[in-house]
Amino acid sequence: MTTAGSGNREPLICKNETMRYRPLGKTGLNVSALSFGCMRLADNVPLNTKLISRAIDLGINYFETTRYYLGGTCQHRTAPGLVGKTAGVIVSGKDGIDANKTGDLFRKEMEQQLQILGLSYFKFYQVGWFSWDKMPFLLRRGGVLDALRRAQDEGLVHHVGFTGHDAPGNFIKCIETGLFDCITVPYSLINRSYEPTIKRAGELGVGVVAMCPVGGGVLSGGTEKIKQALGMDMPSAAMALRFVLSNPNISTACSGMNTTEQLDENVKTVQALDPARDGKFDEMCAGLDRLRDTLGDRICTACRYCQPCPQGVDIPRYMELYRTWKCFGLKDHVRGNLKDIKPENSLDRCNECGLCEDKCPTHLSVRETLKELKGMGQALV
DSSP, X not given: OOOGGGSOXXXXXXXXXXXXXXXXXXXXXXXXXXXXXXXXXXXXXXXXXXHHHHHHHTXXXXXXXXXXXXXXXXXXXXXXXXXXXXXXXXXXXXEEOOTTOOHHHHHHHHXXXXXXXXXXXXXXXXXXXXXXXXXXXXXXXXXXXXXXXXXXXXXXXXXXXXXXXXXXXXXXXXXXXXXXXXXXEEOBTTBOTTHHHHHHHHXXXXXXXXXXTTGGGGGGGOOHHHHHHHTOOSOHHHHHHXXXXXXXXXXXXEEEOOSHHHHHHHHHHHXXXXXXXXXXXXXXXXXXXXXXXXXXXXXXXXXXXXXXOTTOOOHHXXXXXXXXXXXXXXXXXXXXXXXXXXXGGOGGGOOOOOHHHHHOTTOOXXXXXXXXXXXXXXXXX
């Protein structure tokens, strides 16, 4: 079996009639092509138990959790569905780090999450909300990395990953340290900014979990622009999963599901996908690139060099919404997200100082774009 680092991954491996599997980097583990993000589980114990149990029955073997989701209840909502079904299942836990997080605190959190989930060990534990500037907190003597290595020696953790939203180039530096077996990053039709990171991970044999593969639900409503660009006529959620899983360096698409209908439809999509026949990843990328090219040289690469804004404006978020509007025509999504941005991060605070443009490595006209976005609410009515 080829690994993710070989550059020539074999097609998805069929284990049963409902699920396909891929190598998770060089860990020796095979992970279901569709995995379950547990941060969207409802406050409904019977439903969650049924969902998790059914997901395992359908062949899903990776569940992404942390105690911090859903107001501290995510793992409590996940655990009942795992009872008696953990053989061969990978449940990941996660904890963040900062200047105050000691190795002992990290270890205590890990043990608490294991207790909640009813597990004796994690096959995967992630350093959450990670970024390159937090590397010193990870590496300091007696810190988080030492705690993780001790946990590995004791069998409490088998493999270590990280997740976050740092600049793609910074995450490449993170995986090139050789410290991590797996990364979890957002990746979808409308957010391909981590494609260079994903490609580098494949070269290094680092597993890649794609979170938000359906754009956090954005793509569930459909868009004719994307269908035409990809030459596909199918439900948008299925189209989105097909795109993500056609990337040969993606180990699994981690979708947040909270209904049996979502679960069954996603499983059906993955089961029907044969990358050797249906992948056409390069063709898909070319079609999406043509949409992106409609913006000309006004493409934000999400490097975040424009941050922090002195006025607190979340410039990368606004630039992403601009691209989503102009390239993909997802009007309802953009309109809703403009309303949801916190006042302290709103573009209404922009005083056009121009510091963002001075720091932008691609010399984007950020102020001009923000002005256009300011009137977007009226333009999208």
